[in-house]
Amino acid sequence: xxxxxxxxRQRGFGRRCLALLSFRRSPCVxxxxxxxxxxxxxxxxxxxxxxxxxxxxxxxxxxxxxxxxRGLDNGRALQQLLQQAAPRYLKAxxxxxxxxxxxxxx
Numbered sequence: 447x448x449x450x451x452x453x454x455r456q457r458g459f460g461r462r463c464l465a466l467l468s469f470r471r472s473p474c475v476x477x478x479x480x481x482x483x484x485x486x487x488x489x490x491x492x493x494x495x496x497x498x499x500x501x502x503x504x505x506x507x508x509x510x511x512x513x514x515x516r517g518l519d520n521g522r523a524l525q526q527l528l529q530q531a532a533p534r535y536l537k538a539x540x541x542x543x544x545x546x547x548x549x550x551x552x
């Protein structure tokens with residue numbers, strides 16, 4: 447695949463990111479909370495990622511979960527394309543280097 451083809455495929459990905467979206471249930475601090483007492487607890491989504499080498503967690507409102515999930519899926523697909531393209535790009539660079547006239551060192 448050429449770089450132009452890769453760029454064309456990349457444009458179709460829209461928003462993309464690399465992180466982990468996690469669903470969690472956790473108790474609250476209120477006494478006699480009906481949700482906590484029933485064992486249901488409080489549901490929420492959290493986006494985990496890394497920033498400057500540190501793990502960060504960001505709350506994701508439930509109505510944004512589908513869009514965030516699409517971004518994560520697009521990021522993973524783009525990462526796979528880049529991993530596939532890197533070896534081919536390196537081979538192409540080596541072929542071009544082999545074709546180029548060699549300069550003599552003095």
